[in-house]
Amino acid sequence: MADETVLETCLADLAASGRRQAAPLAADRIRARGEQRMRRRRAALASGGVLLAVAVAVGGLALAGAPRGPEPPAVAPTPTASPFVPPAPAPGEEYATELGHVYGAVAEGDTVRVTVEQLRTVGGTTAPTGVVHTLTLPGGMLVETRRLGDGEPADVELGGLADRLSGGPRWVFAIDYDGEGRVHSLREAYWLEG
Template sequence: MVDETSLDDHLAGLAAEGRRFAVPLAAEQIRVRGDRRRRRKRAARMSGGVLLAAAVAVGGLSLARPGPESAPTAVKPTPSRSAPQFVPPTPSPGDEYASELGYVYNAMVVEDAVQVTVEQLRTERGTAVPTGVVHQVTLSPQTPVEVEQVAGGKAGDVPLGELVDRLRDGPRWVFAVDYDGEGRIQSLREASWLTVSERQQKP
């Protein structure tokens, strides 16, 4: 009986001793893990701040340094290289001609021919709108031109050579330019059915 009591006391003493050492050990591990977490967070914040500062610095330098493609200021505009190029219209199957609508102006006599500028147009609700395509053509003075307003309201056909003075300035007069299957201009027809905005006309 005495031995059992002594054994119980001894075991109880061992358990108490174990708890006394175990509690501080567990608390120390918790403190160490907490310190590690705080150091990791601090390191992450510091590295993130450094990366952000570097990104801002690089971005600021890239913004401050003008790129090679930045548009110059106060420079006279030049024609765009990507402007659409003129392609002669092609007649549809069964049609003799295909027509291009455009202002015809800058007429001048060049040796035995007449040179004119054609500014291509499209129609929107019966109104002429420029497409951005401008080209020059050289025609025979005998090219037939169907006119009305250009001839003072009198409808008829006249050779192009007789209209050089009327078509010298522009843009003003709108014509349908008729092309054959070879891309050659066969005639011009005044597009008197179109409404031309006054701001697009040059007296």
């Protein structure tokens, strides 16, 4: 029994000694890692500050040494391409039709330039699609009219209608395009006008 007590005491002393030896090593490692992190952080801050100072100095020298010439003249922005694409006839069809307000007509020699605000039909009424484009058409092109022609159906030359179509959007037309995107005819869409 005495041997067991001595053995237990020796083992307890050995365990206590191991704990005393193990704890300082772990603390030393933690402290060493912390110091290493601090050294890396200081080095990064120092190098970043130096790089910033160099960049500011080089940028300032570049600006100071740049030749100063006259300012370029202001240029109006170029208009973006119109989203208008002439409608294409469906397979087996000869023409495709676009509905639109035709207005702003200007006679230019043998041609008439008109503005077209594209429309779509929604529940029996018309609504703009947001697409506006211009067409330059022959002044002699025949236009099917009804209300524009004082209530009587008639074919009138576009050049003769230029004055009535020179104002804002009022008259709705069906514009027929062939397979190559050319305007084949203009028809007053009197059935859609209110």
